[in-house]
Amino acid sequence: MEAVLKxxxxxxxxxxxxxxxxxNLELKRGESLFLFGPSGCGKTTFLKIVAGLIEDFEGKVERxxxxxxxxxxxPRLIPWLTVKENLLFVYEDERRVKxxxxxxGLQGFEDSFPRxxxxxxxxxxxxxxxxxxxxxxxILDEPFSSLDIHIKHRLxxxxxxxxxRCKASLLGVTHDPKEASIMASKVVVLSxxxxxxxxxxxVSDSSEAEKKLIQIALENF
Amino acid sequence: xxxxxxxxxxxxxxxxxxxxxxxxxxxxxSPMAVLGSLNKIITSREFYGALASTILKGLFSxxxxxxxxxxxxxxMGLKRSLSDVLKPFVTLLQSVPVVSWxxxxxxxxxxxxxxPVLLTTLSLLPVVIINTYSGVLNVDTQLLExxxxxxxERKKIFKYIYLGSLLPFMLASLRITLGNVWKTILVTEFLxxxxxxxVMIAWARSYVDTPRIFALTLIGVxxxxxxxxxxxxxxxxxxRRWKLS
Numbered sequence: 001m002e003a004v005l006k007x008x009x010x011x012x013x014x015x016x017x018x019x020x021x022x023x024n025l026e027l028k029r030g031e032s033l034f035l036f037g038p039s040g041c042g043k044t045t046f047l048k049i050v051a052g053l054i055e056d057f058e059g060k061v062e063r064x065x066x067x068x069x070x071x072x073x074x075p076r077l078i079p080w081l082t083v084k085e086n087l088l089f090v091y092e093d094e095r096r097v098k099x100x101x102x103x104x105g106l107q108g109f110e111d112s113f114p115r116x117x118x119x120x121x122x123x124x125x126x127x128x129x130x131x132x133x134x135x136x137x138x139i140l141d142e143p144f145s146s147l148d149i150h151i152k153h154r155l156x157x158x159x160x161x162x163x164x165r166c167k168a169s170l171l172g173v174t175h176d177p178k179e180a181s182i183m184a185s186k187v188v189v190l191s192x193x194x195x196x197x198x199x200x201x202x203v204s205d206s207s208e209a210e211k212k213l214i215q216i217a218l219e220n221f
Numbered sequence: 222x223x224x225x226x227x228x229x230x231x232x233x234x235x236x237x238x239x240x241x242x243x244x245x246x247x248x249x250x251s252p253m254a255v256l257g258s259l260n261k262i263i264t265s266r267e268f269y270g271a272l273a274s275t276i277l278k279g280l281f282s283x284x285x286x287x288x289x290x291x292x293x294x295x296x297m298g299l300k301r302s303l304s305d306v307l308k309p310f311v312t313l314l315q316s317v318p319v320v321s322w323x324x325x326x327x328x329x330x331x332x333x334x335x336x337p338v339l340l341t342t343l344s345l346l347p348v349v350i351i352n353t354y355s356g357v358l359n360v361d362t363q364l365l366e367x368x369x370x371x372x373x374e375r376k377k378i379f380k381y382i383y384l385g386s387l388l389p390f391m392l393a394s395l396r397i398t399l400g401n402v403w404k405t406i407l408v409t410e411f412l413x414x415x416x417x418x419x420v421m422i423a424w425a426r427s428y429v430d431t432p433r434i435f436a437l438t439l440i441g442v443x444x445x446x447x448x449x450x451x452x453x454x455x456x457x458x459x460x461r462r463w464k465l466s
Contacts, residue, residue: 070367078364078382
């Protein structure tokens with residue numbers, strides 16, 4: 001199968017601080033790959049490199065996707081625009097916006113302002129914005145970390161449903177073993193900073209995978 | 222409201238008693254003398270021309286201060302290199318005393334409306350520049366990064382992210398300017414004007430007509446307060462519609 005993303009020998013440092021030390025990985029089309037590692041190990045930096053926000057790094061990053069949708073850790077909504085206007089800001093297509101509002105379960109909130117929404121609803125808008133342009137790669141930067149468990153699980157299910165519907169590949173980072181084991185078909189376990197690959201885990205049974213990840217985390221992080 | 226009026230009544234009573242003690246029209250005229258002067262002023266024809274002239278100068282200066290100050294502040298915020306070049310000039314502008322500009326304005330135009338407008342604009346400009354500049358620096362970088370990820374055009378970024386976060390700062394600029402412009406206009410008219418309330422104060426001073434100076438000052442205060450109050454109501458409405466306050 002074709003690789004949406006191919007990373008070879010990726011290194012990144014901020015000044016003298018080495019953050020990522022030689023990362024090799026491949027994300028195949030339709031796959032869901034999660035990087036699992038301790039907080040502050042350079043996961044977000046990696047995502048920013050993939051999204052093209054950081055341009056100075058060593059190594060090779062081959063991007064074979066057309067469009068990328070980025071679900072940020074915090075919703076990053078423009079406070080003085082309504083939900084609908086926030087979506088139109090990144091993608092000017094009224095019909096598509098309406099469609100996505102339905103997909104993300106935001107009907108009835110089109111004209112609400114971000115401050116009128118709960119944390120979970122804001123993350124839905126964040127997600128809706130990411131899928132507007134029908135991306136073939138969806139990037140998730142710990143989008144569940146600020147949500148309570150109930151909402152977290154619903155949102156995870158929604159993302160997986162949307163992923164199937166849009167036939168997108170998923171690339172996410174997390175430090176939560178449960179999140180990784182539910183969301184991913186493949187988990188890449190990273191070390192503490194500077195990030196190196198410790199092991200790669202194919203997920204077939206999510207509760208089994210979760211146990212393994214917890215063990216790895218206890219031993220290494 | 223009742224207490225407010227009570228305060229004014231007490232103030233006037235104290236003023237009246239003090240004027241009785243001082244017993245000199247030149248140093249502290251009585252409220253009645255000032256009221257008499259005020260009556261004479263507002264029934265004269267000359268006053269309305271002066272009032273209109275002062276208001277026009279004030280509004281014109283406000284317009285200049287806001288447009289120039291906001292543009293410079295924005296450019297400084299958006300272009301790092303430009304802000305490095307302009308910062309010393311802003312500091313300079315802030316610290317040059319009005320009288321130095323005065324000499325310059327008089328050599329250039331003599332007595333007239335241009336001098337007061339220039340002096341007022343120059344003395345209020347730095348506040349608006351700095352205010353706008355810090356507004357641009359205050360723009361949420363996370364929102365800018367979001368816009369970059371989705372490849373949003375620069376024009377839209379400017380309109381929805383920059384202008385949106387600048388609006389409260391621009392309103393604050395307008396409010397500060399409208400609150401201060403009248404004081405400054407009166408002083409600059411006094412110094413180099415040919416018409417206006419400030420000029421009337423200058424004449425009253427040469428005739429040592431203290432009650433008239435008091436009455437004109439009162440008019441200046443009413444002018445400032447009424448513009449500030451009207452402005453305030455307007456700003457609050459705009460901000461409420463902007464869903465920020």
